Amino acid sequence: MIIIIQCRDRVGLVADISRILSEAQLNIISMREHVDKAGERFFMRLEVDGLGDEAQLEDKMQQILPDGAIIQVNPVPDKKIVVMVTKEYHCLADILIRNSFGTLGAAVLCVIGNHALLQKICDRFEIPFVMIAYEEDKEISEQNIIRKIQSYNPDYIVLAKFMRILSPAFVANFPSKIINIHHSFLPAFAGANPYRQAFERGVKLIGATAHFVTDDLDEGPIIAQQIIPVNHSFTASDMVRSGKEIETAVLAKALRLVLNDRVFVYQNKTVVFE
Numbered sequence: 001m002i003i004i005i006q007c008r009d010r011v012g013l014v015a016d017i018s019r020i021l022s023e024a025q026l027n028i029i030s031m032r033e034h035v036d037k038a039g040e041r042f043f044m045r046l047e048v049d050g051l052g053d054e055a056q057l058e059d060k061m062q063q064i065l066p067d068g069a070i071i072q073v074n075p076v077p078d079k080k081i082v083v084m085v086t087k088e089y090h091c092l093a094d095i096l097i098r099n100s101f102g103t104l105g106a107a108v109l110c111v112i113g114n115h116a117l118l119q120k121i122c123d124r125f126e127i128p129f130v131m132i133a134y135e136e137d138k139e140i141s142e143q144n145i146i147r148k149i150q151s152y153n154p155d156y157i158v159l160a161k162f163m164r165i166l167s168p169a170f171v172a173n174f175p176s177k178i179i180n181i182h183h184s185f186l187p188a189f190a191g192a193n194p195y196r197q198a199f200e201r202g203v204k205l206i207g208a209t210a211h212f213v214t215d216d217l218d219e220g221p222i223i224a225q226q227i228i229p230v231n232h233s234f235t236a237s238d239m240v241r242s243g244k245e246i247e248t249a250v251l252a253k254a255l256r257l258v259l260n261d262r263v264f265v266y267q268n269k270t271v272v273f274e
Contacts, residue, residue, distance in 0.1 A: 001026070001048050002077075005061070006264055007069035009035050009042040016064045017044065024057055026050040032273040036266070043264045043271045072261070079106035079155040079259045084145075084162040085113045091160035091181055092118060094248045095255075096125040105259035109152040112145060114164060134164060142170045149174070156258065159213065160251065168215040176265045178213035179223065179258060181251040183243050206230050206239055208246040210254030212265060221270045223254040223263055 005017070014033065021028060030047040054073045061071050085092050092111065098104035110128040111118065122129035130148055134141045149157060150173075159180040171178060184207060207227035214220035226246050230239060257263050257272055264271040 001050070001052065001054070001074045002072075002261055003044075003046040003048060003057075003061075004072040004075060004261055004264075005042070005044040005046075005065070005069065006266065007042050007071075008066040009037075009040045010066060013042055013065070014044075017046075017061070020057070020060050020064060021046075021048055024050070024052045024060075026052050026057075034271050034273075036271070039266065041266055043266075045262060045273045075261050076155065080109050080152070081106045081156045081158050081255075082109055082149050082152055082154045083111045083158045083160050085111060085118050085160050086163040087115050087117045088161040088163075088244075089118055089121060090244045090248050091251050093121060094252055095158065095160060096121065096127060098252070099127070100125055105256060106155070109154055110148075112148060114141075114162070138167065139169070142167060146170060146173055158251075158255065161247070165217060166213060171213055171215055176212055176221075179251075179254060180211055180213050180218075180220070181247050181254075182209045182211065182218050183247055184209065202232070204229060204231065206243055206246070208243060208250040210250050212270075214268070219268070221265050221268055223257060223270055223272065224250050226250045226253075 018028070026048040027050055028046060029049050031044070033042070033044040035042055058071050058073045062069060065071065083092060083095060095104065095108065099106075099108045108127050110130055111122045112130045112132055113119070114132060114134050116131050119129040119131065132141065132144050132148065155177070157174055157178045159178065161181065166178070205227045207225055209225045210223045211218070212220040212223065226249060228242060228246060230242065234242070257274065262273045
């Protein structure tokens with residue numbers, strides 16, 4: 001059983017939580033906790049062994065924790081995701097392979113694309129592909145996508161190189177549920193063509209960032225990042241090729257953490273228990 005807790009900090013929280021678990025005859029296998037002193041915020045992830053009434057345990061936790069505490073007892077272990085794509089295949093291919101071999105930590109319900117280019121790879125893995133092109137009226141296009149996503153009721157939406165800016169109205173339908181992979185080490189080179197920006201700036205490191213999507217372009221809470229060295233011999237095309245490998249790895253790591261309930265979102269930051 002996994003227990004996730006986020007609440008206002010106070011003295012004695014760990015002792016009180018441990019007592020509740022002991023009274024329920026639950027043995028703590030793993031416990032990770034963090035206190036944000038500036039925000040006076042407490043975060044905890046527990047793995048416990050034993051049989052217990054989940055609803056009753058959550059109720060007892062609510063009684064001893066500060067008002068407004070966020071508690072999840074045994075979150076759904078088998079998550080469901082919808083993937084959104086445009087034309088680039090590398091991140092999608094990695095997700096589909098992991099899904100096929102049961103190592104993704106979630107079931108891919110469908111892939112939504114605004115171009116038809118990636119339908120063939122979805123067909124090979126027997127994953128439904130839904131083509132929804134962006135028309136002149138962006139709002140209508142987004143409403144079509146929202147309706148399709150809601151019909152699947154996923155836990156998360158993964159933007160695997162979906163190269164369109166989502167409107168605040170779209171994002172508001174899925175708060176802290178949209179995960180994006182951006183091809184730079186944010187906050188550097190946000191927006192379009194980051195590898196071209198990096199090449200022109202003559203940087204010695206390039207990277208990728210997986211983050212939750214908010215109304216602010218490429219400024220949502222960061223889940224995972226990675227960098228690799230480059231030098232003067234790299235062309236912009238060389239950076240793109242190297243960057244794709246990082247993007248795939250970073251998105252895979254971010255999904256593993258999120259789907260395993262190891263990421264807490266608070267304001268515009270994350271607490272990540274790796």
